[in-house]
Amino acid sequence: MTLEKLDGALFSKMVLTGALHLTNNAKKIDALNVFPVPDGDTGTNMNLSLTSGANEVKKNNSESISDVANALAKGLLMGARGNSGVILSQIFRGFAKGIQDQATITTEGLAQAFDHGVQTAYKAVMKPVEGTILTVAKDSAAEAVKQAKHEKDIIILMEKVLNEAKASLKRTPSLLPVLKEVGVVDSGGQGLVTIYEGFLASLKGEELPEDIDTIDIDDMIHAEHHKTAQDFMNTADIEFGYCTEFMVKFDEEKLKQHPFDEIAFRNQLSEHGDSLLVVSDDEVVKVHIHVEYPGNVLTIGQNYGSLINMKIENMREQHSAIVGSEHQAPKEKVDFAIVTVAMGSGLKSLFESLGATIVIEGGQTMNPSTQDISDAIKEANANKVIVLPNNKNIVMAAEQAAELAEVDVAVVPTKTIPQGISALLAFHPENGLDDNKQQMELASQHVKTGQVTYAVRDTKIDGINIEKDHFMGLVDGKIKVTSPTKDQTVKDLLKELITKDDEILTILYGEDVDEKSVKELEKYIEETYEDIEIETHSGNQPIYSYIFSVE
Numbered sequence: 001m002t003l004e005k006l007d008g009a010l011f012s013k014m015v016l017t018g019a020l021h022l023t024n025n026a027k028k029i030d031a032l033n034v035f036p037v038p039d040g041d042t043g044t045n046m047n048l049s050l051t052s053g054a055n056e057v058k059k060n061n062s063e064s065i066s067d068v069a070n071a072l073a074k075g076l077l078m079g080a081r082g083n084s085g086v087i088l089s090q091i092f093r094g095f096a097k098g099i100q101d102q103a104t105i106t107t108e109g110l111a112q113a114f115d116h117g118v119q120t121a122y123k124a125v126m127k128p129v130e131g132t133i134l135t136v137a138k139d140s141a142a143e144a145v146k147q148a149k150h151e152k153d154i155i156i157l158m159e160k161v162l163n164e165a166k167a168s169l170k171r172t173p174s175l176l177p178v179l180k181e182v183g184v185v186d187s188g189g190q191g192l193v194t195i196y197e198g199f200l201a202s203l204k205g206e207e208l209p210e211d212i213d214t215i216d217i218d219d220m221i222h223a224e225h226h227k228t229a230q231d232f233m234n235t236a237d238i239e240f241g242y243c244t245e246f247m248v249k250f251d252e253e254k255l256k257q258h259p260f261d262e263i264a265f266r267n268q269l270s271e272h273g274d275s276l277l278v279v280s281d282d283e284v285v286k287v288h289i290h291v292e293y294p295g296n297v298l299t300i301g302q303n304y305g306s307l308i309n310m311k312i313e314n315m316r317e318q319h320s321a322i323v324g325s326e327h328q329a330p331k332e333k334v335d336f337a338i339v340t341v342a343m344g345s346g347l348k349s350l351f352e353s354l355g356a357t358i359v360i361e362g363g364q365t366m367n368p369s370t371q372d373i374s375d376a377i378k379e380a381n382a383n384k385v386i387v388l389p390n391n392k393n394i395v396m397a398a399e400q401a402a403e404l405a406e407v408d409v410a411v412v413p414t415k416t417i418p419q420g421i422s423a424l425l426a427f428h429p430e431n432g433l434d435d436n437k438q439q440m441e442l443a444s445q446h447v448k449t450g451q452v453t454y455a456v457r458d459t460k461i462d463g464i465n466i467e468k469d470h471f472m473g474l475v476d477g478k479i480k481v482t483s484p485t486k487d488q489t490v491k492d493l494l495k496e497l498i499t500k501d502d503e504i505l506t507i508l509y510g511e512d513v514d515e516k517s518v519k520e521l522e523k524y525i526e527e528t529y530e531d532i533e534i535e536t537h538s539g540n541q542p543i544y545s546y547i548f549s550v551e
Helices: 008-030 042-059 065-079 082-098 107-124 133-148 154-175 177-182 187-204 217-225 252-257 262-270 294-302 315-326 345-353 370-380 395-404 417-425 433-444 486-497 515-528
Strands: 242-250 273-280 284-291 305-314 334-342 358-361 382-388 408-411 448-454 459-461 464-466 471-475 478-483 504-509 533-538 546-550
Touching (some): 008 065, 042 065, 042 082, 042 187, 065 082, 065 370, 082 107, 082 133, 082 187, 082 395, 107 133, 107 154, 133 154, 133 187, 154 177, 154 187, 177 459, 242 294, 262 273, 262 294, 284 294, 294 305, 334 345, 334 370, 334 417, 345 358, 345 417, 345 504, 345 533, 358 370, 370 382, 370 395, 382 417, 382 433, 395 408, 408 433, 417 433, 417 448, 417 504, 417 546, 448 486, 464 478, 471 486, 478 486, 486 515, 486 546, 515 533
Parallel strands (some): 334 382, 382 408, 504 533
Antiparallel strands (some): 242 284, 242 305, 273 284, 448 546, 459 464, 471 478
């Protein structure tokens, strides 16, 4: 079979197959995260971004490839999450511009589209780094341009593009030393290869098997919680009032008495509520369920081990607040507003107390999309808006949202929660947008950030040997210390963070830290660092047991 022209219908199938293949492999791509912290989300971000683009493609029935490519670009742009998602959106934004107003394209047109996508993506990144998705896109596009000079069959051209993308991906460790040290290829590049694999399979008429093992319970929970308030006519109609999430860390002694069977466990829990989701492996089982009596399901879970990462929310109160807010008068327009990003009820409250107008729930593992940030900018209803991303993987999506805004928006590229807090404290409403951006950026650079989390795999990075489940201490994003215990990791990290010139240490403790541990830590710091002033807040953040801010 020879294919010399590509139209909108065929390209739609390519996009949908590529999106499906990416969905099926998102978890594997997440696992390629260089740092062994439990926040590898490249696959998830690219998957959610491309899914947004695919949804727009599904709505478009045009036979014109230009129309379909524009729909893909639009969906990707608004759904882009994380740096990888934003770069992917830019690749296909350029792709669409490269075939503007064309109903069908030949191999030359397809090659030009790939090449235009690369040029657009490189322009969008302030400091392009080779050995990433950009390199894979560039090398494969260059191969497309080279082959299109004599190759007329689009299927063969796509084969050449995919082969070069795979070869380029294998070369990424030689271009980016940290990849070679850790022993992985670039995760974003792997994501692009996966999409191109789907493109080729579609052109060949091959079916891609759906891998059910890659289904992510967090994505399912996210979807469950994004049902609208109108799903219930009245608050009183909610039969099971408490959204309950928890994990059980298996205990060998308890398992001897109560052998774990996921199907039986699921059936037992289903008798107590609805919206049940259960996922387990050899070490833990994770549960999401809506119940009327949370204690009953927690007791069932305790039969198999210890409870961790518990979260219980009153949905009736949430529903009343949502429905009530729908009938409030529109916000009066203000001159300035601050939009920021944080994960954890304590961090959200802290930012609001410091003057943030809107706090978007997000951060590690759940990067808000361009659309999420755009919606928050509109909701702020201000003439001028400042956005604080508080995560290096959200900065590009924030900048993309700023470009789309109808009001003046400045993005202060904060990469950590402490940087965001420091920037917010430097805000002065009487100053202009540019002056505030400058002062807030300056303030954010004068704070040091420490973080404590755990390793999800064995690895070696920056000369440090790290074992799975051991704790790690990071200083401004770089792993500095590791230890089998959390307490020792905290102490070792503080040695790296605090100098004789520092005056203030702010402790933001996470959802897995109790008050007793915080008091013991405060006592240790007071005895060890006599001149440091301590501030403590419950951040209730996931993933990071402690976030330290030092000034």
